[in-house]
Structure formats: C-alpha cells, structure tokens
Amino acid sequence: MxxxxxxxxxxxxxxxxxxxxxxxxxxxxxxxxxxxxxxxxxxxxxxxxxxxxxxxxxxxxxxxxxxxxxxxxxxxxxxxxxxxxxxxxxxxxxxxxxxxxxxxxxxxxxxxxxxxxxxxxxxxxxxxxxxxxxxxxxxxxxxxxxxxxxxxxxxxxxxxxxxxxxxxxxxxxxxxxxxxxxxxxxxxxxxxxxxxxxxxxxxxxxxxxxxxxxxxxxxxxxxxxxxxxxxxxxxxxxxxxxxxxxxxxxxxxxxxxxxxxxxxxxxxxxxxxxxxxxxxxxxxxxxxxxxxxxxxxxxxxxxxxxxxxxxxxxxxxxxxxxxxxxxxxxxxxxxxxxxxxxxxxxxxxxxxxxxxxxxxxxxxxxxxxxxxxxxxxxxxxxxxxxxxxxxxxxxxxxxxxxxxxxxxxxxxxxxxxADRRPSAKFTLPEVLSPTFTRVGHHDLPHDQAPRWVVLVGPGTQNMPELWEMEETDAQDVTLPAAGIVQVKDADGTLVTLRRTAMAYDDGATFTAAHEGVEIWKYLNLAASPHPMHIHLAHFQVLSRENYDITGFDRVTRGSSRPIAFKAAAELEPHERGEKDTVRVGTAGQITPGPNGTPGELVTVAVRFPVVGRGVHHCHMLEHEQHMVRPLVVSPAAHLNAGGHHH
Known part of the structure; x- marks a missing residue:
C-alpha cells in the first residue's frame, strides 16, 4: 500500500x-x-x-x-x-x-x-x-x-x-x-x-x-x-x-x-x-x-x-x-x-x-x-x-x-x-462517453410485472416505513384496508397493490435473476423525500411523476381512493445516467399540510450483473434501520432448477 x-x-x-x-x-x-x-x-x-x-x-x-x-x-x-x-x-x-x-x-x-x-x-x-x-x-x-x-x-x-x-x-x-x-x-x-x-x-x-x-x-x-x-x-x-x-x-x-x-x-x-x-x-x-x-x-x-x-x-x-x-x-x-x-x-x-x-x-x-x-x-x-x-x-x-x-x-x-489570464485552453466535449446509451423500449422487460416499493410516513413504531408490494385483484379487497394501495396512472389504468413485507426480517424477499432487467416503481406517500439505494445492481431512471396522494388514509394505512397521476416531472441532469441511488420525493422545502410534499412516483430500470444477498434501503441513515429490506440475486437457472420455481 x-x-x-x-x-x-x-x-x-x-x-x-x-x-x-x-x-x-x-x-x-x-x-x-x-x-x-x-x-x-x-x-x-x-x-x-x-x-x-x-x-x-x-x-x-x-x-x-x-x-x-x-x-x-x-x-x-x-x-x-x-x-x-x-x-x-x-x-x-x-x-x-x-x-x-x-x-x-x-x-x-x-x-x-x-x-x-x-x-x-x-x-x-x-x-x-x-x-x-x-x-x-x-x-x-x-x-x-x-x-x-x-x-x-x-x-x-x-x-x-x-x-x-x-x-x-x-x-x-x-x-x-x-x-x-x-x-x-x-x-x-x-x-x-x-x-x-x-x-x-x-x-x-x-x-x-x-x-x-x-x-x-x-x-x-x-x-x-x-x-x-x-x-x-x-x-x-x-x-x-x-x-x-x-x-x-x-x-x-x-x-x-x-x-x-x-x-x-x-x-x-x-x-x-x-x-x-x-x-x-x-x-x-x-x-x-x-x-x-x-x-x-x-x-x-x-x-x-x-x-x-x-x-x-x-x-x-x-x-x-x-x-x-x-x-x-x-x-x-x-x-x-x-x-x-x-x-x-x-x-x-x-x-x-x-x-x-x-x-x-x-x-x-x-x-x-x-x-x-x-x-x-x-x-x-x-x-x-x-x-x-x-x-x-x-x-x-x-x-x-x-x-x-x-x-x-x-x-x-x-x-x-485569480485575477490573471487563463493558463490553459479547454473545449467542452460534445460527446463524453460514446458507449453510454439511454435505456430504450426494446431494453425493458415486457413480460413481467414491475416491482413496487411504497414509502409511507411513520406507523406504529413512529418511524417511516418501506413497503414491498405485489399486484392483486381489486375484487379481493375492501377499501380502505391496511397495506392496500390503489394507483391510477396517466393512462387511467388502476393497479391494486398489497403489502407483502415491511420489516427487515419479514419473508418474501425480492429475488432477481442474474443479468436480468426489472422495472422498479418507487411511490412516495410520505411527507419527506427518501434517497433509495439498491445494492448488487445499477439502474437508469425512466421517469419522475407527480401524484395526488390525498387518497391515502394515514390512520388506516391504506388508500381510501386511488393515488392518482397529476403530471410528469423532468429528470435532472445527474439523473439521466447510470445510477445506484435516486431521490424519491421533492427536493426542497417541505410544504405544510396533512400530506406535506407532493407525492412522487419514480420508475427505474434495474440491471443485476452480480449475484448474492444484499439489501435495498433508504440512504437517509436515520431511516436505514427501519427502511431496509433484503435483496437476493440468483443465477436464472437456479430459480427454476428441477422444474419448480423457488
């Protein structure tokens, strides 16, 4: 050394x-x-x-x-x-x-x-x-x-x-x-x-x-x-x-x-x-x-x-x-x-x-x-x-x-x-990385449902929570119900989500295939923004959208009416490349009121080039203990070995 x-x-x-x-x-x-x-x-x-x-x-x-x-x-x-x-x-x-x-x-x-x-x-x-x-x-x-x-x-x-x-x-x-x-x-x-x-x-x-x-x-x-x-x-x-x-x-x-x-x-x-x-x-x-x-x-x-x-x-x-x-x-x-x-x-x-x-x-x-x-x-x-x-x-x-x-x-x-003439010339390059490309439609998985991660305000432990969700049939739920969130997107499509895990040691761990690509959707229903970090992976941010989150019942801990799309938002320059951490929620002053900062949905395309057991979590370190979940990346062949999906 x-x-x-x-x-x-x-x-x-x-x-x-x-x-x-x-x-x-x-x-x-x-x-x-x-x-x-x-x-x-x-x-x-x-x-x-x-x-x-x-x-x-x-x-x-x-x-x-x-x-x-x-x-x-x-x-x-x-x-x-x-x-x-x-x-x-x-x-x-x-x-x-x-x-x-x-x-x-x-x-x-x-x-x-x-x-x-x-x-x-x-x-x-x-x-x-x-x-x-x-x-x-x-x-x-x-x-x-x-x-x-x-x-x-x-x-x-x-x-x-x-x-x-x-x-x-x-x-x-x-x-x-x-x-x-x-x-x-x-x-x-x-x-x-x-x-x-x-x-x-x-x-x-x-x-x-x-x-x-x-x-x-x-x-x-x-x-x-x-x-x-x-x-x-x-x-x-x-x-x-x-x-x-x-x-x-x-x-x-x-x-x-x-x-x-x-x-x-x-x-x-x-x-x-x-x-x-x-x-x-x-x-x-x-x-x-x-x-x-x-x-x-x-x-x-x-x-x-x-x-x-x-x-x-x-x-x-x-x-x-x-x-x-x-x-x-x-x-x-x-x-x-x-x-x-x-x-x-x-x-x-x-x-x-x-x-x-x-x-x-x-x-x-x-x-x-x-x-x-x-x-x-x-x-x-x-x-x-x-x-x-x-x-x-x-x-x-x-x-x-x-x-x-x-x-x-x-x-x-x-x-x-310094108050003197420049000592060197530099021209800002028009092209930086010729090998970098933005993710396109053909790069995305179209035969699998996206992962949903919903970020909510303090619950029974008086700490913000990270909910892993899965899509479910709307006919199987009664609203409002704890852990059930409905989302209506820009096209008017209604998705009903059921919470599958929240605490660090809950089961049902997200398991991804090595070299696979997944769509993750981060929905922030909390009053503050959260920087979300994924281990064992990197991603590109596809979109940032504003949502009306007043339909989320903070007492019941579920939506009384759908969380509804309001408007698309611009990606910032540093969000347009390869990333491993992304802010979900408005950066800036938290506005007063029952729902604080406007709700945001951030969608990312995640690649998994390495295998093993890691985590995904909020990188606000005061939240990390409570907003963290295990993540496993496995060789794709292992997921279906013996003819059974594990």
Whole structure:
C-alpha cells in the first residue's frame, strides 16, 4: 500500500511505457493529496480578494477561514492478474476548523474523509479492511422536542446539548465495523453485509471485480442498527475508477480536478457556549408521538473542512461532488455577487460514470445522501471575483437562511478566482462517453410485472416505513384496508397493490435473476423525500411523476381512493445516467399540510450483473434501520432448477 504522508504532497510515479500505467499516471497526480490542515495547493498568482466572513449567529466559527484540503490517495499494489490494498480503520484527532479543537473521529487511515482509493477499470481489486479502531463511539447522541409540534427554530440549528436529553444505548458503543463500497458491482459475499461485523483486530477481505465504467464511488461503514452513528463518526471515503475512454477526453486534471465530499456535523459546547471538538448527533423529536426528524447539522464540511475556501485559476475545473451526509439533501447553486449563475455547473457524470454528453444545470443541483455528480465549471468569466457555493431550498432566495427547514447557514464554500489570464485552453466535449446509451423500449422487460416499493410516513413504531408490494385483484379487497394501495396512472389504468413485507426480517424477499432487467416503481406517500439505494445492481431512471396522494388514509394505512397521476416531472441532469441511488420525493422545502410534499412516483430500470444477498434501503441513515429490506440475486437457472420455481 502506498499513501501520502501527513503534510507531505504525494509524488506521482515516473512515466512508464505500458498503457495501464499511462492511465494511472497524471490521473493519480490529479488527485495528489495533502493531509492534515495543509491547503490543497498553493494560491495562484493574483488571487482574488475574498476572505473570511462571520457565520450565522450562534455558530461561533468564522466562514472561509481555512483552505480546502485534499484527502490522501491510496494506490493498490500489483499482484499478477489483480491488485491488492490494505486500508486500516483508526481512531484519530482531526482538525476540521482552525478555531475548533481537534475532533476525535473514527477514520480510515487517520484521515477524514478517508483516503481516495484510485483504480483502473479491469484490474480486479482485493482489499483488506483492517479494524484498528480504539475507544468507544466518539459521538454524543441527544434529542429534543415539543409535544405541541415542530419548532420554528429547532435546537439542531445550534451547537450544544442545552434543552436536550441523551439518547439511550449510544454512549459506550464499541467499534464494530462493516465496510460497504457504495456503487461497486460485486457479489453479495464481498459487498459488506451489514451483520458480518468486524471487531477490533479483525479483517474484512473483499474482492471487487472493478469492471464497470469509470466513475466516482464511495466507501463507508454499514454496521446494522448504528450506521447513522458510525458514518457520522467519520467512516467514509472516496473511490475512483479510471479508464481509457475518460483519459481520451483530456478533462481538467492535476490540481484542476477536485473532489468535493459534502457532509454536515454538530458539536457540543464548553461552559462559555463555544463549540468544542466533541461530535454531537442531535435530532428533533416532533409532537407527542416523538417522530424523529432526520439529522441535519448546522456546520457544512467539504473534504472534512468547515466552510472552506479554494483558490482557483480562471479556467475549467472538474469537481467530483459526493453527498456523504447522514440525511441532508444538498440543493447546490453557484452564486456570483449574490446571484445564481445559471448553467455554471455542467454535469458530465452520474453515480455510475460518464454521460453521453454534458448537461447544464439551470437551477439547483440536487444531491441526496449517497448520490454523486461529476461536474465541470468554467471560472474564466470570473477573474478577480469571489464566488460561493450555497445550499438552498425551493421557495427560498438562494443564499438566504431558513431556520425552520434546517438551513440556518446556507453557505457551503467560497471560490477565490485569480485575477490573471487563463493558463490553459479547454473545449467542452460534445460527446463524453460514446458507449453510454439511454435505456430504450426494446431494453425493458415486457413480460413481467414491475416491482413496487411504497414509502409511507411513520406507523406504529413512529418511524417511516418501506413497503414491498405485489399486484392483486381489486375484487379481493375492501377499501380502505391496511397495506392496500390503489394507483391510477396517466393512462387511467388502476393497479391494486398489497403489502407483502415491511420489516427487515419479514419473508418474501425480492429475488432477481442474474443479468436480468426489472422495472422498479418507487411511490412516495410520505411527507419527506427518501434517497433509495439498491445494492448488487445499477439502474437508469425512466421517469419522475407527480401524484395526488390525498387518497391515502394515514390512520388506516391504506388508500381510501386511488393515488392518482397529476403530471410528469423532468429528470435532472445527474439523473439521466447510470445510477445506484435516486431521490424519491421533492427536493426542497417541505410544504405544510396533512400530506406535506407532493407525492412522487419514480420508475427505474434495474440491471443485476452480480449475484448474492444484499439489501435495498433508504440512504437517509436515520431511516436505514427501519427502511431496509433484503435483496437476493440468483443465477436464472437456479430459480427454476428441477422444474419448480423457488
């Protein structure tokens, strides 16, 4: 294993003649790393005059004080026909802001985020994930709430535990772990099954085929029941695959290719009210039922730095943007002089690789937890200016705060554009991946019913639920009835659905055929959006549609009248490629009323290129324990062996 030493820039290897090394060289240098509090690279000559700014009242830290830093890079070692790598989980003290004491975290290789693992497509990879964590969970978990309903300015907007109570069963959690390489198409035995836990001193050995399009994946802890705390503690990192197709595009590289790994955190406070380096998982419990709102921390981190700044040249940059937050949706806009720059973000890739052509983002780039976007930005028109990347909500002026919806401080980071002539020329390619194709009618299965997954609001356990459904005869049911949902589509066709499974350990597991294609329909009847992630598979989003969900009886837990089609919605640029995670539900401000956000039906075409036992689940980590179901992919011949369907 090779890694950058703390505070020392990684040196790219010298040139070699073979093609594989050519792919590695330059690309690896492009993600050359510094660790610790060192900047990503030296400031350009003639840097812009941007500087620190005060953050929202009550947060106690100054924005744009610290430079963005890069995660260290790990390169596998060659071992004949495959590559090998060892990654160690360590407890470490991480500097996330110069005005904040070091933060005790659980990390990969002592860095947060963990090292960027960079590989080349076609080189099989074996990783030894070693658990060398020490101590107990370095997170304090608390909650708060009013019996009368949600707060207009929840305590989760601010640091500290005042007005909160400790969540039982969290303090003292020991460092068990399970590593999932999110987006890697590998069999169930190597996927990081969430109940196959590693104790300190144990090793998880995972083999990855690494035979998929060049793209941006990420790895994180997947420990059943506690991933919302273990990922929050710092167990997350980036994984990049390169290939010849990507190299041929001559995209911005070196220090002009920058990962932006987004997360949010909160911290405890000292006696004076100043934030300390103790991680604080703080959630609101709403009403007498104590319904948990997903975690939303007031401090936004990019590459492990709170509200960083980045000195950039007036030229094109490539940003790999990854949402690793527990539950926060980042609705990103680039602002110049306080105004959005329409079309500034050019999406060139999605979760699972490059698009066929660049697509401009005219509004906001909506990334829910687990989603990634590969983006190009041209800073040439902004010489000598300072820009901001902000998080915003629908109905809120970009750059303004919204306390009720967890947006006390909307700023994400600052870009300072050097005031000098561009040093390089780059032309945005018209064609990115000639091998990428959108799924067409002939690619879809027309002889089998779609899978239905219905997402509903809190039930008897006061937690949102994931229902697996099957089509049934309408004559066999009486409405309303628990677990029965009727849907009327755009053509007026009425489908009656019966719930078959809900809890993690219910039977009737979805079983798919290896190399098969299935249609999955996600119907959101809940008040909040849910990012849905499928292991052992990848998919393309076929459609996003709005539905009238007022016919769903929240008391009976079934529909009193059909959930009816209202209108088709547009797919966003980062939703038009290969994916493994998709948001189901409106991104933005949740509207008040008995049914909250408008209902959505998202239809995806899923491919199953690997076999084994995995899961599909909501990637809001506060929901993962309750909104998760097993998934099995089996060789097609096995499903009918002996003349019987199993």
């Amino acid at each position: 090779e890694t950058a030493s703390a505070g020392i820039p990684e040196r790219p290897q010298g040139p070699r003649v073979n093609r594989r090394t050519l792919l590695r060289g330059g690309a690896v240098a492009g993600l050359g790393a510094l660790v610790g509090s060192a900047p990503v690279f030296a400031s350009p000559v003639g840097a812009a005059p941007g500087g620190p700014e005060p953050s929202a009242a009550g947060l106690g830290l100054t924005k744009f004080t610290d430079p963005l830093r890069m995660p260290p890079v790990l390169r596998p070692r060659e071992r004949g026909d495959h590559d090998e790598l060892t990654v160690r989980m360590r407890t470490a003290d991480i500097t996330v802001h110069s005005q904040l004491p070091p933060v005790r975290m659980w990390t990969y290789e002592g860095a947060y985020p963990g090292p960027t693992i960079e590989t080349v497509r076609g080189r099989r990879l074996r990783v030894a994930w070693e658990n060398r964590l020490t101590g107990t969970l370095p997170v304090t978990a608390v909650d708060f709430g009013l019996a009368t309903g949600p707060s207009p300015d929840p305590l989760s907007n601010y640091p500290g535990t005042q007005g909160c109570q400790e969540v039982s069963g969290v303090a003292g959690l020991e460092p068990w772990a399970a590593v999932h390489l999110h987006g890697m198409l590998t069999g169930g035995g190597n996927d990081g099954w969430m109940e196959n836990l590693l104790a300190p001193g144990d090793v998880q050995l995972s083999a990855y085929p690494n035979d998929q399009a060049a793209g941006t994946l990420w790895y994180h802890d997947h420990t059943h029941h506690v991933s919302r705390f273990s990922v929050f503690a710092g167990l997350a990192g980036l994984f990049i695959t390169r290939n010849a197709e990507e190299r041929a595009l001559d995209l911005p590289s070196g220090r002009h290719e920058v990962p932006l790994i987004l997360s949010d955190r909160n911290f405890d406070t000292d006696a004076s009210g100043a934030p300390t380096g103790r991680l604080l998982h703080k959630v609101e419990m709403v009403g007498a039922q104590r319904l948990m709102r997903p975690h939303a921390g007031p401090y936004t981190l990019v590459n492990g730095v709170i509200w960083p700044h980045l000195e950039v040249d007036p030229r094109w940059y490539r940003f790999r943007i990854v949402n690793t937050a527990n539950s926060r949706i980042y609705r990103l806009m680039l602002l110049a002089d306080g105004r959005p720059v329409a079309g500034a973000l050019k999406v060139i890739g999605t979760d699972q690789g490059l698009l066929g052509e660049p697509l401009a983002v005219e509004g906001a780039l909506n990334l829910s937890p687990g989603e990634r976007a590969d983006v190009l930005v041209d800073f040439q028109a902004f010489r000598g200016q300072t820009l901001k990347l902000v998080n915003t909500l629908q109905g809120v002026t970009p750059g303004e705060s919204n306390k009720r919806n967890d947006l006390l401080e909307p700023d994400v980071m600052q870009f300072r554009v």
